[in-house]
Amino acid sequence: MVVELSKKVKKIGEDDPRRIAHSFKVGLALTLVSVFYYVTPLFDGFGVSSMWAVLTVVVIMEYTVGGTLSKGLNRAIATLVGGALGVAAHQIAVLCGEKGEPIILGLFVFILAAAATFSRFIPEIKARYDYGVTIFILTFSLVAVSSYRVDELMQLALQRVSTIVVGVATCLCTSIFVFPVWAGEDLHKLVAADLEKLANFLEGLSTEYFAEKGEVENLESKSFLQVYISVLNSKPTEDSLMSLARWEPGHGRFWFRHPWKQYLRIGALSRQCAFSMDALATYITTYPNFMPSSDPDLHLKIRKTCQEMSSESAKALRELSSSIRAMTVPSLASRHASTVVATVRKLEDVLSEGNAMSDVLHLATIASLLTQLVVRAREIAGSVEELARLAHFKRFDPIHEVTVKP
Amino acid sequence: MVVELSKKVKKIGEDDPRRIAHSFKVGLALTLVSVFYYVTPLFDGFGVSSMWAVLTVVVIMEYTVGGTLSKGLNRAIATLVGGALGVAAHQIAVLCGEKGEPIILGLFVFILAAAATFSRFIPEIKARYDYGVTIFILTFSLVAVSSYRVDELMQLALQRVSTIVVGVATCLCTSIFVFPVWAGEDLHKLVAADLEKLANFLEGLSTEYFAEKGEVENLESKSFLQVYISVLNSKPTEDSLMSLARWEPGHGRFWFRHPWKQYLRIGALSRQCAFSMDALATYITTYPNFMPSSDPDLHLKIRKTCQEMSSESAKALRELSSSIRAMTVPSLASRHASTVVATVRKLEDVLSEGNAMSDVLHLATIASLLTQLVVRAREIAGSVEELARLAHFKRFDPIHEVTVKP
Numbered sequence: 075m076v077v078e079l080s081k082k083v084k085k086i087g088e089d090d091p092r093r094i095a096h097s098f099k100v101g102l103a104l105t106l107v108s109v110f111y112y113v114t115p116l117f118d119g120f121g122v123s124s125m126w127a128v129l130t131v132v133v134i135m136e137y138t139v140g141g142t143l144s145k146g147l148n149r150a151i152a153t154l155v156g157g158a159l160g161v162a163a164h165q166i167a168v169l170c171g172e173k174g175e176p177i178i179l180g181l182f183v184f185i186l187a188a189a190a191t192f193s194r195f196i197p198e199i200k201a202r203y204d205y206g207v208t209i210f211i212l213t214f215s216l217v218a219v220s221s222y223r224v225d226e227l228m229q230l231a232l233q234r235v236s237t238i239v240v241g242v243a244t245c246l247c248t249s250i251f252v253f254p255v256w257a258g259e260d261l262h263k264l265v266a267a268d269l270e271k272l273a274n275f276l277e278g279l280s281t282e283y284f285a286e287k288g289e290v291e292n293l294e295s296k297s298f299l300q301v302y303i304s305v306l307n308s309k310p311t312e313d314s315l316m317s318l319a320r321w322e323p324g325h326g327r328f329w330f331r332h333p334w335k336q337y338l339r340i341g342a343l344s345r346q347c348a349f350s351m352d353a354l355a356t357y358i359t360t361y362p363n364f365m366p367s368s369d370p371d372l373h374l375k376i377r378k379t380c381q382e383m384s385s386e387s388a389k390a391l392r393e394l395s396s397s398i399r400a401m402t403v404p405s406l407a408s409r410h411a412s413t414v415v416a417t418v419r420k421l422e423d424v425l426s427e428g429n430a431m432s433d434v435l436h437l438a439t440i441a442s443l444l445t446q447l448v449v450r451a452r453e454i455a456g457s458v459e460e461l462a463r464l465a466h467f468k469r470f471d472p473i474h475e476v477t478v479k480p
Numbered sequence: 481m482v483v484e485l486s487k488k489v490k491k492i493g494e495d496d497p498r499r500i501a502h503s504f505k506v507g508l509a510l511t512l513v514s515v516f517y518y519v520t521p522l523f524d525g526f527g528v529s530s531m532w533a534v535l536t537v538v539v540i541m542e543y544t545v546g547g548t549l550s551k552g553l554n555r556a557i558a559t560l561v562g563g564a565l566g567v568a569a570h571q572i573a574v575l576c577g578e579k580g581e582p583i584i585l586g587l588f589v590f591i592l593a594a595a596a597t598f599s600r601f602i603p604e605i606k607a608r609y610d611y612g613v614t615i616f617i618l619t620f621s622l623v624a625v626s627s628y629r630v631d632e633l634m635q636l637a638l639q640r641v642s643t644i645v646v647g648v649a650t651c652l653c654t655s656i657f658v659f660p661v662w663a664g665e666d667l668h669k670l671v672a673a674d675l676e677k678l679a680n681f682l683e684g685l686s687t688e689y690f691a692e693k694g695e696v697e698n699l700e701s702k703s704f705l706q707v708y709i710s711v712l713n714s715k716p717t718e719d720s721l722m723s724l725a726r727w728e729p730g731h732g733r734f735w736f737r738h739p740w741k742q743y744l745r746i747g748a749l750s751r752q753c754a755f756s757m758d759a760l761a762t763y764i765t766t767y768p769n770f771m772p773s774s775d776p777d778l779h780l781k782i783r784k785t786c787q788e789m790s791s792e793s794a795k796a797l798r799e800l801s802s803s804i805r806a807m808t809v810p811s812l813a814s815r816h817a818s819t820v821v822a823t824v825r826k827l828e829d830v831l832s833e834g835n836a837m838s839d840v841l842h843l844a845t846i847a848s849l850l851t852q853l854v855v856r857a858r859e860i861a862g863s864v865e866e867l868a869r870l871a872h873f874k875r876f877d878p879i880h881e882v883t884v885k886p
Contacts, residue, residue, distance in 0.1 A: 086601050093601045100617075101594035105586050108625040112582040117629060122528075125622060132593075132618040176518040180511050187538075188507035195492050195499045211506075212538040216531060219514040223523060269864075272857065279850075306755070310716040333870035340863045347860065349712070350853040352752070353759030357849060376843050380850055387854040394864045403868045403875045407861045414854050421847055437782050438831060439848040443763060444685075444786055445824055447756040448793040451678065452817050454753065455810070457746045458675075458800045462809045464739035469809045 093137075095253040100135050103248040107131045107241055123233035130241025135249070139325075140257035140318030142249040146242040147321070148206030153238050156210040157231045159186070160217025164227060167218075179218050187211050201317055258319035258328050261312065262398065265337045268308060268344045269395035274301045275351050276388035283358065284381035299355050305348040312341045327401055356446055375424045383417045386410050499543075501659040506541050509654040513537045513647055529639035536647025541655070545731075546663035546724030548655040552648040553727070554612030559644050562616040563637045565592070566623025570633060573624075585624050593617050607723055664725035664734050667718065668804065671743045674714060674750045675801035680707045681757050682794035689764065690787035705761050711754040718747045733807055762852055781830045789823045792816050 087094050110116050110124040117124060134145045167178040190211050193199050199207065221227050278298020293299070316334050324330040390410035397404040461467070493500050516522050516530040523530060540551045573584040596617045599605050605613065627633050684704020699705070722740050730736040796816035803810040867873070 082602065083598075087598075093598065097594040097598040100597040101590040104593045104617075104621055105590045108586060108589060108621065111625045111628050112586070122626075125626065128621050128625060129618060132614060132621060180514060180518070183514060184507040184511045187510045188503040191506040192489075192493075192499065192503035196488065208538060211510075212535060215510055215514065215534050215538060219517045219534060220528075220531065222517050269860065272860075276853075276857070307715050309713050333867060336863070336867040336870055340860060340867060343856065343860045343863050346758070347853060347856040349755045349758045350762070350849070350856050352755045354846065354849040354853060356756070358846060373843060376847055380843075380847050383850060383854055387857045390861060391857055394861060397873070398864060398867070401871070401873045403873050404861070404864055405875075407864070411858050411861050414858060418851055418854065421851065425844060425847065437779060437786075439845050440760065440764060441782055441786050441827055441831065442845040443756070443760040443849075444789060445827065447682075447753060447760060448789055448820050448824065450749065450753040450756050451682070451793045451797055452820060454675065454678075454746060454749045455796060455800055455817050457742070457749050458804060458810055461739060461742040461746060461804070464742055465735075465807070467803070467807045467809050469811075 092253065092255050096137050096255065099248050099252050100131075102252070103131050103135055103244050104128065106248070107244050110237075110240075120233055120237055123230070123237045126234050126237040127241040127244070130238050131245055134242060134245045138255045138257040138260070138315075138318050138322075139249050140320070140322040142245050143323075144202070144318060144321040145205050146245055148203060149209050150239060150242050152206040152209035153213045153235055156213030157217050157235060160214045160221065161227060161231060163214070163218045164221035167221075176222060179222060183215050183218055186214055202320075254325070256319075256322055256325055256328070257315045258322050258332060258334060259326065261315040261319050261334065261337050262328070264308070264312065264315065265340050265344070266395045266398040268305045268341065269391050269398070271301050271305055272344060272347055272351070273388045273391035273395060274298055275355075276384045276391065279354075280381050280385035280388060284377055284384065294359055299359065302348045302351045302355070305344055306352065308341060308345060312338055353443070353446065356450075357442065360446070360449075372424070376421070379417055379421045379424055383414055383421065386413045386417060390414065498659065498661050502543050502661065505654050505658050506537075508658070509537050509541055509650050510534065512654070513650050516643075516646075526639055526643055529636070529643045532640050532643040533647040533650070536644050537651055540648060540651045544661045544663035544666070544721075544724050544728075545655050546726070546728040548651050549729075550608070550724060550727040551611050552651055554609060555615050556645060556648050558612040558615035559619045559641055562619030563623050563641060566620045566627065567633060567637060569620070569624040570627035573627075582628060585628060589621050589624055592620055608726075660731070662725075662728055662731055662734070663721045664728050664738060664740060665732065667721040667725050667740065667743050668734070670714070670718065670721065671746050671750070672801045672804040674711045674747065675797050675804070677707050677711055678750060678753055678757070679794045679797035679801060680704055681761075682790045682797065685760075686787050686791035686794060690783055690790065700765055705765065708754045708757040708761070711750055712758065714747060714751060718744055759849065759852065762856075763848065766852070766855075778830070782827070785823055785827045785830055789820055789827065792819045792823060796820065 107127045107130075110120060110127055120127075130149065134142060134149060136142045136145060163179065163182045167175045167182070170178050190207050194204055194207050217227070217231060220230075224230055275298050278296060278301070282296055282298060283293075316338055319332075319334045322328075322330075324332075387410070390407045393407045393410065394404050397407070513533045513536075516526060516533055526533075536555065540548060540555060542548045542551060569585065569588045573581045573588070576584050596613050600610055600613050623633070623637060626636075630636055681704050684702060684707070688702055688704060689699070722744055725738075725740045728734075728736075730738075793816070795812075799812050799816065800810050
């Protein structure tokens with residue numbers, strides 16, 4: 075088991091060596107910030123509040139620069155606002171006398187915590203300021219509640235704010251200047267890689283499926299039939315990278331305010347394309363054999379046109395992918411695209427040649443698609459029955475039901 | 481703008497009133513735990529460490545019981561382990577004398593923080609213990625580093641552990657006993673609701689598309705063509721609910737160790753089914769008109785069979801959905817399913833009646849599917865060009881390139 079684990083760990087490191095760098099960066103930032111404890115003049119300045127610097131580093135240090143920045147800024151600003159409101163709450167509560175003070179403080183904490191918690195359900199706040207709201211509740215409660223016991227509240231608040239700022243600054247420096255990992259760059263590469271995968275599917279289709287004359291051997295083992303699958307579920311990764319990328323300053327080839335949203339749009343279209351690939355891949359693996367045709371000429375024509383269509387589309391997608399990578403305006407893609415349009419038209423002509431069939435073809439295609447769909451729906455039934463067995467669902471017994479009623 | 485916002489807030493509350501309850505629960509838990517500060521005998525017992533109870537409540541209180549439990553247990557156990565190792569590190573460091581102590585401590589913190597951070601990249605740890613590892617690093621660093629300055633380390637550690645336990649207990653009680661939100665129940669309902677949506681699509685197809693004789697009017701505005709869309713991207717929600725549900729104790733109709741994984745399987749199949757629906761929906765909205773048929777009899781037969789197929793599948797899915805909701809063994813679904821199989825066979829027979837076409841039909845279906853796909857791929861080109869414009873990609877100019885070379 076230890077061998078298994080060490081193999082796994084080695085693979086995780088090899089897959090992306092930046093992970094190892096990140097681990098050392100966390101260690102480095104923590105060691106840097108703990109100097110506050112070791113150096114006596116520093117510790118005399120901040121006292122036990124030095125703890126907050128250590129705490130901040132552990133909680134804020136994220137894998138990407140955007141993650142660290144968004145958490146760091148959220149934490150710093152929320153601490154300031156929460157601390158200021160906490161001091162204000164204390165001033166008001168003091169006016170209410172010895173007995174009233176804890177009641178007023180409790181009330182303030184209850185109302186602000188409830189309101190702030192509810193604000194986290196608003197999507198815009200959730201996406202950008204979720205962590206900030208948590209820290210706001212935290213700081214406000216701590217300052218307001220401990221104001222009941224602590225005399226030098228202002229000094230405490232200032233010490234905390236300054237140590238948190240030190241912690242955030244340490245994280246940001248380590249994050250940005252030591253082997254930085256940019257969420258924006260990752261998003262850029264991910265979108266380009268996904269287009270490349272779609273291109274690989276279409277190319278495989280053209281060279282390994284439509285190029286074959288008769289039966290395609292070992293169709294299910296062809297790698298191109300699996301290549302689009304990771305694109306189907308790329309949405310959560312893209313969404314989170316994009317929300318982190320927005321926080322990042324300009325870096326390398328990306329300026330601040332780079333149009334990150336557009337990547338999500340390309341991602342959404344790629345996903346839709348992958349859905350279509352899924353439908354096609356399922357269809358050709360379910361019915362892998364070309365039937366012997368009574369009209370070999372027509373058959374060949376359709377096959378050739380399909381081959382052309384998929385290879386041209388593959389070229390277009392591959393060019394789009396590499397133009398994103400190189401950040402150059404795609405020049406050939408539109409030419410490929412117009413070739414594809416011409417081929418689509420050609421295909422329509424070819425299909426309408428087979429006069430006898432063209433009028434039913436449309437409906438027949440719908441029928442085939444529907445067949446795919448209902449076969450998949452049927453699989454759900456088996457899966458639900460498995461659930462019923464595993465979870466000991468009760469058996470609905472109509473006869474029993476009848477006898478119960480008078 | 482204020483009116484806009486208040487409308488939005490009202491809608492969020494109305495959509496799921498449990499959100500309002502959750503907000504008040506957080507306020508309640510915080511107020512409960514701040515009693516530590518207000519009651520003098522309690523404060524004398526725990527001192528400034530009371531702070532950790534407040535901090536724990538803010539950070540741990542999650543929307544679902546599973547979320548609170550997983551964070552609470554992670555925090556409690558990680559604090560114990562991290563604290564114990566921190567004390568051990570202190571004992572070793574003391575042996576190295578006045579000058580060696582900070583160096584040894586710094587080394588320990590660096591190595592453990594780096595190793596623990598790396599372990600967060602292992603998927604199994606990431607999924608279940610991510611928060612625990614963070615808290616482990618936090619507690620270990622705090623205890624080890626502050627041991628350099630604090631004399632009564634054990635007392636401090638014990639106070640912290642006990643206040644954290646109090647915080648976790650407060651959260652758990654509020655979470656479980658006051659309007660609990662169970663992640664497992666939400667997952668259960670989500671999977672059933674998704675099946676219902678698939679059924680609605682198929683029913684709409686049967687009654688609003690295949691039932692029409694000629695042209696279907698206003699096809700794009702039909703609601704059934706949109707109903708499956710939310711199922712396409714249900715994976716992240718299902719994954720997170722499932723990982724939270726595993727932490728939850730038995731509740732209501734769900735036992736501890738309820739087969740939550742099976743819901744993910746049903747969810748995956750539902751998603752695949754939705755992918756097929758997407759292919760079909762795109763096809764019928766792209767070519768909305770039935771062409772005038774040279775063989776009206778055949779046309780009618782195919783249409784009727786398709787109608788039967790989709791309505792039977794809809795019935796089966798609806799029954800599966802309601803049997804999950806009621807937690808009864810599905811009884812009719814398999815009958816519907818076998819009807820569907822029979823209908824699929826009938827459809828194949830009907831299609832092969834049109835002898836002339838059946839041999840090309842297969843290829844023609846593939847051609848139609850491919851056409852869909854390349855049309856979608858073409859849209860990507862437009863989107864990438866938009867990106868190139870927004871992000872000021874440089875223009876790749878072959879002529880310029882040539883002139884540069886000597």
